[in-house]
Amino acid sequence: MTVYGYARVSTDGQTLDTQRAKLTAEGVERIFAEKESGAKTDRKALQAALKALKPGDLLLVTRLDRLARSTLDLLNSLDAISKAGAGFRSLADTWADTTTPHGKLMITILGGLAEFERSLILARTGEGRARAMARGVKFGRKPKLSPFQIEEAKRRREAGESQTNIARSYNVSHQTIGRL
Incomplete structure (x- = not known):
């Protein structure tokens, strides 16, 4: 089992030193670090960390917001970790630990809430489209020819x-x- 760490700060003015020190103190063997906005979903160091994970490995972060900024982004990252057969743990957020039954339960609940929220959004969008179509709004591409x-x-x-x-x-x- 390899313990990997992921550290991220948003701007060049911030430093990764504190996160690196905390991760090293927890026995992390390799730290993937970057200075990128959490709003970006295609962060190179995070992708490299996810690719490095093998069954039985652990990805560790100092705080949950270092991994993701939105629930959807968090769930997508956790899904990638799970598919690799690895575990995930946040030092500051003790409930976010997929290596324990309680942590798995919390992640499952979060996933259910996100799925429910997504279905509500789809329903509202569908209703809005139906109302617009009733008003004569046309969807799709404009015709090339008159x-x-x-x-x-x-x-x-x-x-x-x-x-x-x-x-x-x-x-x-x-x-x-x-x-x-």
Whole structure:
């Protein structure tokens, strides 16, 4: 079992020294550190730490907000750790310890709440779309051709002109003309 650490600060003015000292005192063998905003989900050192994890390893952070800024980001990171067969622990947040049954329970509850919140968002979004459609709002891409151009292109096609020639005159692909 290897114990890895992850340390992060948001700005160049901050220092990683305190986090490094705490992680080292806990027996961390390798620390992945970076100066990146927690709002970024594609942090290089975090990705490297997640890739390094093997079954039985442990990823340690000093505080939960060093790993993630949002519940969704946290759950995605914890899922990646779990899929690697590794554990996770936060020094300041003792409940966030996937190596204990209590910690696993707390993470499961958080996951359930996040899933519930996501379903509420989807329901509200769907209702909003339905109301907008009832008001005549059109969704999706704007048509490449106007109704007049569509009718004209159909007439030209029926007259025997090739799809490619018609498409070139409207600056669209021949598939667009074919779908008409």
